[in-house]
Amino acid sequence: MxxxxxxxxxxxxxxxxxxxxxxxxxxxxxxxxxxxxxxxxxxxxxxxxxxxxxxDRVVVGDESRQRLLRRLFPELGVRERNGLAEEIADFLHRDNGGDAPEPVRLYLDELARRGAMDLDDVVPAxxxxxxxxxxxxxxxxxxxxxxxxxxxxxxxxxxxxxxxxxxxxxxxxxxxxxxxxxxxxxxxxxxxxxxxxDLPATRRLDLSRNYRSAAPLVEAASAVIAHNRLRSGISLTPATAREGAIELYRAPTPAAEAEFIVRRIEELMGGISSFSIASGRGGDQDSRRSFGDIAILYRLARQADELANALDRRGIPFQLVGAVPYFLGPVAGAATRFVRAAAGSTELAEWLALAQDLPGVGEGTIRRLEEALPLTGDFPALVAGVELPPPVAHRMAELTALLERFRSVAGREGIAPALGEALTLFGTDQGHADCRRLLALAGSFGRDIVAFDRHLREYAAETVYDERAEAVALMTLHASKGLEFPVVFLAGCEEGLIPCTLWRDVDVEEERRLFYVGMTRAKETLVLSASSERPWVSPAERPLSRFAGEIPGRLIRQPEPGRGGRRKPKGEQLDLF
CATH class of the missing domain: 3.40.50.300 (P-loop containing nucleotide triphosphate hydrolases)
Incomplete structure (x- = not known):
């Protein structure tokens, strides 16, 4: 204006x-x-x-929260502490003027005594x-x-x-x-x-045209979400006239489901090996896709293992999205913590995690430092005042010296060369894919350690999806929101998984919205798959998801892996049972 x-x-x-x-x-x-x-x-x-x-307000993140909970509730195990952390977050996510449960109150009182606040308390504060x-x-x-x-x-x-x-x-x-x-x-x-x-002053504009998905996908998703009582009421219309397809396949086991998905990817790719092409597994050579065109979505992270193993066996590249970011994983995590320390982190939980990566620094030393140190401050100066065994004190001094050298080399030659040199401290294989990826990312930030650290922090808690990667994307339905792919596989379309009823009272309408989100990630092809049994779900035998049954049958076709080519919908209801 x-x-x-x-x-x-x-x-x-x-x-x-x-x-x-x-x-x-x-x-x-x-x-x-x-x-x-x-x-x-x-x-x-x-x-x-x-x-x-x-x-000077101090904000406590995940690592400091866990450290403080260990000190306040030493009798709790890891699972109980994680449950308490979720209870704290749940309390802070509500605009609740009532009293906090006793453990939550003790935690918040301890933070207040230390002049700190929980990350989830920032908005409520x-x-x-x-x-x-x-x-x-x-x-x-x-x-x-x-x-x-x-x-x-x-x-x-x-x-x-x-x-x-x-x-x-x-x-x-x-x-x-x-x-x-x-x-x-x-x-x-x-x-x-x-x-x-519904406020009197609100002017409402309905956006009803879907510019992403082909007409059959829009119709199917609309039919599913129409079963919810609490919804927008908007009737979506497709903005594109291009053809689309919905497939539904039921496998006897999760392993068979994963193998079906791999075979179907090969068909859509037009073959990914000379064997695939010669044997007919390659499908229609005129309808080739790239790996980056394809996503496999699932309700629970636990489903990823079977799918990733099947892709790996066939040599299909993939990126696992929404899991622990590669730069915080077991290979590159120490290097990331080193960067945070070099950038001037004052959150001592991060320093302690880095110290624990050093050879010769054990759990006993970490516990002693946890008890002796505050939540934030200048770690090298504070640790110098703690009496430690000579070998451990030497390691701490060595760490300080290495950080100084890292800053010096980064200032002259760039972060990537400095980081490559520092990786040897942790015995890390620089040839590992995660390390190569971290070093490449570091190179894009030149000599600016603070900017590199800020980038890593900003993306640590978010879904890390690299749209440039020539790889199939594996991710949860929650992580897929906001993304789109020409081809989407939605695995595990069975009761117990979607809607998920494994560990809490299920909100069926929210689970249906989640299914709807997954469906509308697809631009042209949506492949729904289910397993008749799931050994880690009780009972093991699973009926098909009610949400899949809400899709008009005339929109669904039955895939025939191995036959190749594109097939149009048959215009009839599948016999799924």
């Missing part, structure tokens, strides 16, 4: 990656003025305001400040004249409370799709979307 002060425009996203994309587009459209617009996550917005009042300090509230609201919120259906209670407060002064533009609300386990609630949409 003409005359708008860009410094009073705020765009809030849910991921750092989305924020980066918005910044790029703004810079292209608005030039220098784009740099004055706040673009970031809810956490970043709230933390920026909190740190204006308290610049700002809400508490806004509600309790009218002067501060007016100052924050005056700084936001126009508020843009993406993925509005994923808001939890504290986030919606922030939008309500800012909306007292600002105009709000919200975009979202309640049919894709899939994060109830993180406290999100699609009812906030409808509450906002």
């Amino acid at each position: 003409p005359g708008t002060d860009p410094a009073r425009v705020c765009a809030i996203t849910f991921t750092n990656r989305a924020a980066a994309e918005v910044r790029e587009r703004l810079a292209a459209a608005a030039g220098e003025a784009a740099g004055q617009v706040f673009v970031g996550t809810f956490h970043r917005f709230c933390l920026d305001w909190l740190r204006r009042e308290d610049p 700002l809400i508490r400040r806004l509600r309790g300090d009218e002067t501060f509230r007016r100052r924050v609201c005056a700084g936001v004249a126009h508020l843009f919120v993406d993925e509005f259906q994923d808001l939890n209670a504290p986030q919606y409370a922030l939008v309500e407060i800012l909306g007292e002064e600002a105009t709000i533009f919200a975009i979202g799709d309640p049919d894709q609300a899939i994060y109830g386990f993180r406290g999100s609630d699609p009812s906030f979307f409808f509450r906002f949409a």
Whole structure:
């Protein structure tokens, strides 16, 4: 709008990656003025305001949270501590004025005593400040004249409370799709979307054209989501007239399901080896795909092993998305922690994890340091004041010296050469794929260690999908949101997995939304597969998912692996049982 002060425009996203994309587009459209617009996550917005009042505010992440829980509740095992961490997050994700459960209260009180706060408490903390300090509230609201919120259906209670407060002064533009609300386990609630949409001052614009998926896929997904009571009510129409296909295959076992998927990929690829082509396994040579065109989605991460093994046996490259990022894995994790230390991390839990990677530093030393050190500070200076066995003290001094050398080499020659030299400290194989990938990434940041560290931190908690990789993508349904592929395999379409009823009361409507999200990732071909049994699911024999049964039968065809070629829908209901 003409005359708008860009410094009073705020765009809030849910991921750092989305924020980066918005910044790029703004810079292209608005030039220098784009740099004055706040673009970031809810956490970043709230933390920026909190740190204006308290610049030294300490925020505790996962590693420090686990360290503190170990000290407060030494009697708990790993599983119990993880359960308590989830209970803490659940409490903080609610806009709850009530009393916290006793263990949660002890944890939050200990943080307050140390002048720290939990990462999940960042948004609630700002809400508490806004509600309790009218002067501060007016100052924050005056700084936001126009508020843009993406993925509005994923808001939890504290986030919606922030939008309500800012909306007292600002105009709000919200975009979202309640049919894709899939994060109830993180406290999100699609009812906030409808509450906002029903406000008298809200003008609602329905976006009903689907520009991604072929007509049969749009019709099938619409038929499935229509079974939900809480939904958008929008009737989607495809914007493309291109042909699409939906296949449904039921295998006797998970291994057979994985082998079917591999064979079907070979057909779609037009053959990936001379044997495949000569034997007819290659399918239609005129309909070749690339590996990057294909994604395999599943409900639970545990399903990935069988699928990855089948792909590996056939030599099909793949990237496992949404698992622990490669740079935090067992091979490259030590190098990443080294970079964090070199960039000046003051979170001592990160330093302790790095120290534990050093030869000769055992669990006893780590426990002694945990008891003696605060949550944050200058680790080398603090550890020098702790009495340690001479060999361990030598290791700590050696670590400090190596970090100094790393900074020196990085400043002269770049991060990649410095990191390659440092990897020898941990006995890491630099030829491993994860190390090569980390070194290549480090090279793109030149000599800027801080920027490299910031990038690793921003993407550590997010789905890491490399769209440039010539590889089949394996990921959970949750991780697939926002992505699209010409061909999508949705594995494990059976009761117990989708909807998932294995460990908690199931919200069938949210599980249906999750299935809908998976279906609408496909642009042209959607292949649904299921196993008649799943040994680690009780009972082992599984009926087909009710959601697959909600797809009109005339839209589904039965694949015939090994026959090759493209086949049109037969226009009849499959006999699935």
